[in-house]
Amino acid sequence: MAEPRAVTRRGDARLWLAGGWLLLALLAAIFAPWIAPQDPLAQDLMFERLPPFWMQGSEPGFWLGTDSLGRDLLSRLIYGGRVAFIVAFAAASAACIVGSALGLIAGYFGGWPDRIVSRIVDVWMAFPPVLFAILLVAVFGTGLTSVIIAIAIIDWTRFCRVIRAEAMSQARMDYVENARIAGFGRIGIMLREVLPNVAPAIIALLSLEMGIAVIVEAILSFVNLSISTDDPTWGGIIAEGRLSIHQAWWVLVFPLITLFLTVLSFSQFGEGLKNRFDPVMR
């Protein structure tokens, strides 16, 4: 059969391209002090708003140009990846653990646990998420931990809703019935029989959520409510770029491309993993 193989190959290419970009960006962020050509914080008014390397007036060593304070854009992007990836991993994992646990319980047990969880999710869905995040960071005070907690608080419902629905349909399957007849306890069945079947959905969502966390962090930085130190963040660079858009477009273009690729890669990587590990698809 020619067709399924073609699908797999396309899925694999997607997985490798997305994974490749994420690995590259992650390694650059980890080894930033050795890779970045300049100090990301060093201001030099002599070198303000230098264009990228291929344009007239660029300076060697400032590959992607500089911002309005003369800071090197490439170095700031590389260092900005640190905050982005820390937030992505920490916030998405926290949201995943809380949301999946509640979703699994609600979906598998039904009854009053389901009713309570569903009500809370309803309340959460009635908040505009960005405003909720901004509000939470304002309340907790700016800083890396607040940003991570805020994102976990607003986005656990994404996991909860999907996992609840999955667990619900799994709970009705015959194999769950068989396990009960065989004498397994409810929690044992949930962890042993239901969880592995919803795992591909969790993995895909986790990767997707990392991309979303990167965006929310960028939005928080953009409204100047993120980690509130001088450390560069992608959202902070974008905010500067938005202000000097007519004088130095590159300050907006490069972080934007970085964000596009990263967010797209996270979602495609998740989809790819899901297809690869889905027991039915495999």
Added chain:
Amino acid sequence: MILQRFFIRLFTMAITLLGVSVVVFVIIRVAPGNPIAMMLPPGATDADIERLRALYGLDKSILQQYGIWLSGVLQGDFGTSISLRQDVLGLVLNRLPATLELSIVALLIALAIGGPLAVIGAREQGTGVEAGIDVANGAALSIPDFLWGLALILLFGVLWPIFEISGRVSPRLDLPFATQFYLFESILRLRFDLTKDLISHMFIPALALALPLAAIISQLLKLSLKEVMTLDYVVLARVKGFSETQVILREALKNAALPALTLIGVQFTFLIGGTVIIERLFSYEGLGNMAIDAVINRDLPLIQGIVLVFALLFVTINLIVDMTYALLNPRLRHG
């Protein structure tokens, strides 16, 4: 039966709103910042601060404060903004129309892009055209409105500046409007010069909001159409001699749109949630932009009011979608 469904939904709506008000009330009172201190000039005495705290009711326990606020809200009194020193309800109602117009224009754009793509994709299923639509949907879905907004600013604000990228209306214009629904009113008053100016400001932010929704509409509706198109009554319509496009529009679309409708309704509330940051990005004077200012200024009454209005908007949309679903579904209508 529909009436009964309506009242059940109304009841859960009220509970949801109550939940929202409790959550936001608790959250903002955990805030360490002292909003009163920011309002007073430097050198104010502790007595001054206490007096103001009492004036805004901040000296009472949280439970008492909530009781006072809730009974006020039920009588239409949302309190007074601390930073703007105006009635919260008035402020919110003044900004809400701008946000509603933006959201509705975005929804129309999303329908105008997503609907035809779904029909084309369903008609051309299995071809390169459908694959192309799928790829475009995937990309548009993965990229959130914030990034689309920035990309569109670069595209239509800098590279090819044909649209405005800041504000709601050109400041030099005289506005003869009686309401805040500038766009709708300009059309009703046949002042198309103003309509053009408003659209020129609104188009890019609305498009940024619309793209992810357009992708969702196109994807869901296409899936739903393809499913419906294998059913016997569609085959029968083909045998009758109708063209594939006629078959989709006459027979399949309505039945396919119904299941997609509920999901699209939820996605529309996400779109409205997105206006918060998009308005900020485009300096568009709507509710979301004011909300961010309120958070930054720790304007507790204003934050509460705005969040509650957003929540009310969301649950109302869900109610409308649910009722539309019930009314359009002949099985529910007659069952």
Added chain:
Amino acid sequence: MSVPCLEISNLSATLANGVRVLRSVSLTVEPGVVTALVGESGAGKSMIGKAVLGVLPPSVKIVEGHIALEGIDLGDLKSKARRVLVGERAALIPQDPLTALNPSRRIGPQMTDRLVHILGWAGDKADRRVRQLLDEVQIRDPDRVMQSYPHELSGGMRQRVLIAAAFAAKPRLIVADEPTTALDVTVQKQILRLIAELQKEHGTAILFVTHDLGVVAKISQNVSVLYAGKVVEQADTPSLFASPQHAYTRALMAATPRYTDPLASLKPVDETVLAGLASEIAAADRDWVAP
């Protein structure tokens, strides 16, 4: 001799992976005659009906052969002309009356829309015609039925509606795709009798697709027996039942339930018959070169 109502010659179709699902099928339906197409499920009998009407699933491709409707080769026509021609001269009585009516539209417009939009009749003329047909299928309250939504009618009522709609535009040919399979046994008989009566009255040719030899005996004048997309026997109905020529036909008859001898119907098709069929199919495929 007159032009046959439907003439299929040497029709072959394959799936995307090249597997043949129709193997050089030829059959003729004379005007006003009921021709049955009988075979087990998966034999490709519905596929032939769909090929005639131009509604094959996208995965099935016709690779050779001709289908002529009243002497006009459908393969020669552009897709729009073909669509309109089939719409004018042919109709379908579908298998499952529960899914063959659009749940969100009233019965009336669903019955008249071909008359109005494809044949260009005036609305009131189409309305009268449909009422007349509803009367012929013994629906006592045509006004109420035409105002109804499909879910408000029983399965038998819906099948009557679909039969009336199929005959309404005075087609020369009707493809009846197992029209009684989805119905209760008691309703089956009424529906079958109804189709037979309308067919006689209107003189319509019918290609009657079924797996049920009992139905074949009741309704058809000619039969084609299909196995794995290949016609194994063609005859007029009385002689087929009197002296079946092909071993498979005999096996099929032996497998048909009879009240007088219920155990006889439990006989599966004999192994040797199946082996013979397999080699016949293999031989046909060996000689066949994909065009």
